[in-house]
Amino acid sequence: MSELRKDPIIGRWVIVAPERSARPKEIKQTQEERGKICVLCEGGESNTPPEILAFRNPGTEPNSPGWQVRVVPNKFPALKVEGELGKSGVGIFDMMNGVGAHEVIIESPSHELDFAFLPVEQIEKVLRAYKSRILDLANDRRFRYTLIFKNQGARAGASIAHPHSQLMALPITPKRLKEELIGAKAHFDYKERCIFCDIIRQERELKTRVISEMGNFITIAPYASRFPFEMWILPSQHHSDFMSVSDDDIAGLAQILKDSLLRLAKALSNPAFNYVIHTAPYRRPRRDYWTTIDEDYHWHIEIMPRVTTPAGFEWGTGFYINPTAPEDAAQYLREEEI
Amino acid sequence: MSELRKDPIIGRWVIVAPERSARPKEIKQTQEERGKICVLCEGGESNTPPEILAFRNPGTEPNSPGWQVRVVPNKFPALKVEGELGKSGVGIFDMMNGVGAHEVIIESPSHELDFAFLPVEQIEKVLRAYKSRILDLANDRRFRYTLIFKNQGARAGASIAHPHSQLMALPITPKRLKEELIGAKAHFDYKERCIFCDIIRQERELKTRVISEMGNFITIAPYASRFPFEMWILPSQHHSDFMSVSDDDIAGLAQILKDSLLRLAKALSNPAFNYVIHTAPYRRPRRDYWTTIDEDYHWHIEIMPRVTTPAGFEWGTGFYINPTAPEDAAQYLREEEI
Numbered sequence: 001m002s003e004l005r006k007d008p009i010i011g012r013w014v015i016v017a018p019e020r021s022a023r024p025k026e027i028k029q030t031q032e033e034r035g036k037i038c039v040l041c042e043g044g045e046s047n048t049p050p051e052i053l054a055f056r057n058p059g060t061e062p063n064s065p066g067w068q069v070r071v072v073p074n075k076f077p078a079l080k081v082e083g084e085l086g087k088s089g090v091g092i093f094d095m096m097n098g099v100g101a102h103e104v105i106i107e108s109p110s111h112e113l114d115f116a117f118l119p120v121e122q123i124e125k126v127l128r129a130y131k132s133r134i135l136d137l138a139n140d141r142r143f144r145y146t147l148i149f150k151n152q153g154a155r156a157g158a159s160i161a162h163p164h165s166q167l168m169a170l171p172i173t174p175k176r177l178k179e180e181l182i183g184a185k186a187h188f189d190y191k192e193r194c195i196f197c198d199i200i201r202q203e204r205e206l207k208t209r210v211i212s213e214m215g216n217f218i219t220i221a222p223y224a225s226r227f228p229f230e231m232w233i234l235p236s237q238h239h240s241d242f243m244s245v246s247d248d249d250i251a252g253l254a255q256i257l258k259d260s261l262l263r264l265a266k267a268l269s270n271p272a273f274n275y276v277i278h279t280a281p282y283r284r285p286r287r288d289y290w291t292t293i294d295e296d297y298h299w300h301i302e303i304m305p306r307v308t309t310p311a312g313f314e315w316g317t318g319f320y321i322n323p324t325a326p327e328d329a330a331q332y333l334r335e336e337e338i
Numbered sequence: 339m340s341e342l343r344k345d346p347i348i349g350r351w352v353i354v355a356p357e358r359s360a361r362p363k364e365i366k367q368t369q370e371e372r373g374k375i376c377v378l379c380e381g382g383e384s385n386t387p388p389e390i391l392a393f394r395n396p397g398t399e400p401n402s403p404g405w406q407v408r409v410v411p412n413k414f415p416a417l418k419v420e421g422e423l424g425k426s427g428v429g430i431f432d433m434m435n436g437v438g439a440h441e442v443i444i445e446s447p448s449h450e451l452d453f454a455f456l457p458v459e460q461i462e463k464v465l466r467a468y469k470s471r472i473l474d475l476a477n478d479r480r481f482r483y484t485l486i487f488k489n490q491g492a493r494a495g496a497s498i499a500h501p502h503s504q505l506m507a508l509p510i511t512p513k514r515l516k517e518e519l520i521g522a523k524a525h526f527d528y529k530e531r532c533i534f535c536d537i538i539r540q541e542r543e544l545k546t547r548v549i550s551e552m553g554n555f556i557t558i559a560p561y562a563s564r565f566p567f568e569m570w571i572l573p574s575q576h577h578s579d580f581m582s583v584s585d586d587d588i589a590g591l592a593q594i595l596k597d598s599l600l601r602l603a604k605a606l607s608n609p610a611f612n613y614v615i616h617t618a619p620y621r622r623p624r625r626d627y628w629t630t631i632d633e634d635y636h637w638h639i640e641i642m643p644r645v646t647t648p649a650g651f652e653w654g655t656g657f658y659i660n661p662t663a664p665e666d667a668a669q670y671l672r673e674e675e676i
Contacts, residue, residue: 005561005562007561008525008562009518009525009533009534010518010521011521012656012657012658013657014658015657016660016663016664017660018661018662018663092533093540093562147654147657149654154647157647157648157652170657172657175657177655179347195430202430222345223343223346223428224343224344224352225352226350276653304653309492314495315642316485317514319485319513319514320352320353321352326354
C-alpha cells in the first residue's frame with residue numbers, strides 16, 4: 001500500500017507509491033512502454049475499472065459505448081479508497097496510509113480532438129462531471145480536499161494521449177493550497193477584503209494582464225507568473241468554492257476555458273500544459289467569530305503551459321525564472337483570433 | 339531589465355527576465371537552437387565574458403587556456419549586477435529590479451566527462467570555487483543568498499552539455515529556503531536541537547535510508563523524498579553554513595559527492611539530475627536572545643534525479659507522487675559497486 005509521508009522540516013506531504021513503478025530497470029523502461037493501443041476510447045470500456053459516473057445516451061448500459069463523458073477509477077492509483085488513515089509517527093517522522101481516491105475523467109469518447117477543440121457543450125459536461133465527483137467525495141469524512149488536474153502532452157506528464165483529466169481526493173490539504181488559504185486569510189484579516197477580488201479589481205483597471213472576460217469569468221496572466229503564458233481563470237465576483245458553482249456558471253466557465261485554451265493552442269502551436277482547480281477545502285472550519293467561512297478564499301483554475309524545462313534552480317528553491325513578461329503574454333493571447 | 343515580482347497571495351518571488359526569450363516564436367524555436375559548438379571548452383575563452391575566478395596552471399594568462407576550473411558571468415543573465423534594488427509597490431503588487439549575480443562555474447576544460455566521472459581532485463576544485471564565490475559575493479550588501487545549482491542533462495534543464503554549474507546571488511531568500519529556516523527554527527525553539535541533526539541520528543540508527551557515510555559526511559534518501567532516488571548529502575556534525583566549510587571538509591565532500599553521483603549514474607544509466615546547495619543566508623539576523631545564530635540550520639546538498647516528469651498535480655499543489663520508496667532507492671544505491 002502507498003504511504004503519505006510528511007517532510008519534517010517544511011511540512012510537505014509526499015505520496016510514496018511504490019506500486020506504480022519501483023526498480024531502476026522499470027524507470028529506464030518507462031519511456032518505451034508508452035504509445036500502445038488506447039484504453040480510454042469508446043468501445044474499450046472493459047479495459048478500465050467499472051465506471052463511477054457517466055453522461056450517456058438514453059438507453060445505453062453502464063460500461064458500454066454510448067457515453068459522452070466517463071469517470072473511472074485510475075487503474076494504477078497512487079492512493080486507494082479502502083482502509084483507515086492510520087496516522088502514525090515513525091520516530092520524528094509522520095505518516096499515514098495512502099488512503100484517497102484517484103479517478104480518471106475521460107473527456108470524450110473520441111481520441112482525436114484535444115480538449116480545447118471539443119465542442120463547448122462537451123467541455124461543459126466535463127466540468128459538470130468534476131463538480132459532481134467533488135460533491136460525492138465530500139461525503140467521505142476522511143477527505144479534506146479533492147484536487148482536479150489535467151496533464152496534456154508528454155511534456156506535461158501525460159502518459160495517455162486520449163483527452164482526460166484526473167482527480168485525487170486527499171486526506172490532507174496540499175501545501176500550496178494551504179499557503180494560499182493562509183495568505184488570503186492574512187489579507188482578509190487586515191483589510192476585510194478578498195485578495196483575489198482586489199487583484200481582479202486592479203487587473204481590470206490596468207487591462208494589461210487581462211486576456212479575456214466572458215460572462216461571470218475573467219482570464220488573466222498573473223502578475224508574478226511562474227511560467228511563460230501562465231493563465232488564471234477566476235469568477236469575477238467573489239466565490240470560494242468550485243463545489244457550489246451554479247449550472248449557468250458551469251456553462252460560462254466552459255466557454256472561457258475553451259476560449260483561453262484555444263488562444264494558448266494558437267499562440268504556441270498546441271503546447272503541453274497542465275491545469276489545476278484551486279478551491280476551498282472540504283469542511284473548512286470556522287476559524288474565528290468575526291470571519292464567516294468563505295469570505296477570504298476565491299476558487300480559480302491555474303493553467304500552466306509546459307514550454308520551458310524547470311531547472312534545479314526552480315526545483316530546489318521554489319523560485320522561478322520566467323522569460324516572458326505576463327503583460328507580453330497577455331497581449332499575444334488577447335490578439336489571437338478565436 | 340529583468341524584475342523580481344512577488345506573488346501577493348503566497349509571497350513567492352519570481353524573476354521576470356524577458357531578455358532571455360520572449361515571443362511565442364522564440365519559445366517554439368528553443369529546442370532547435372541547441373547543440374551548436376561548445377562555448378565552454380578550453381580554447382574558447384573568448385566566447386565567454388571575462389573570467390571572475392579561475393584555478394590555472396602557473397604562468398597562464400587570464401582568459402586563455404591552461405585552467406582547471408573557470409567562473410564567468412552568465413552570458414544571458416537572469417539578473418544583473420549593476421543597479422539599485424529599487425523596491426517598490428505596484429498597486430497591491432511588490433517588485434524590485436532584477437539585481438543579482440548570475441555566474442557559470444565551468445567544471446572542467448574538457449567537454450567529454452560528466453561531472454561524476456571527473457577526478458576527485460577536480461571535483462574538489464569545483465567545490466572550492468563555489469565557496470570562494472559565495473564568500474566574495476557576501477561582501478555585496480544587496481545580496482541575501484547565493485544559490486549554487488547544477489543542471490545535468492536536457493531533462494534537467496541544461497542547455498549546454500559541457501560540465502558546468504551555476505550560481506545566483508539574490509536580493510531575497512528563496513521561498514523554499516525560508517520555509518526550511520522557519521521549520522528548523524520551530525523545531526529548535528521547542529526541542530533545543532537541530533532537526534537535521536535529529537534526522538541524521540535517527541537515519542544512522544535505522545540504516546535503511548543511509549546510502550553512504552564517508553569522513554564527516556552522510557548521504558541519505560530522505561524520508562519524504564519527492565523524486566525517485568532523491569539524495570541529500572549532509573555534514574554528519576552540526577554545521578549551518580557552506581561558506582565556512584574547512585579545506586579538509588571540502589576534500590571530504592568532493593569524495594562523497596563523487597561517490598553518490600557515481601552510484602546514481604550506475605543505478606539509472608546516467609540520468610539527468612539537478613543538485614542545489616541549501617545553506618544559511620547571508621547576515622542572518624540574531625532573532626532572539628536565547629538562540630545563537632547558526633544553532634538551528636544545517637547546510638546540505640539536495641540531489642534530484644529527473645527520471646519522472648512532474649505533472650500538473652505536482653506543479654499546482656506542491657504535493658508529489660514518488661513511485662520509488664526511499665528505502666528501496668537507498669538499497670539499490672548502496673549495493674552499486676563503485
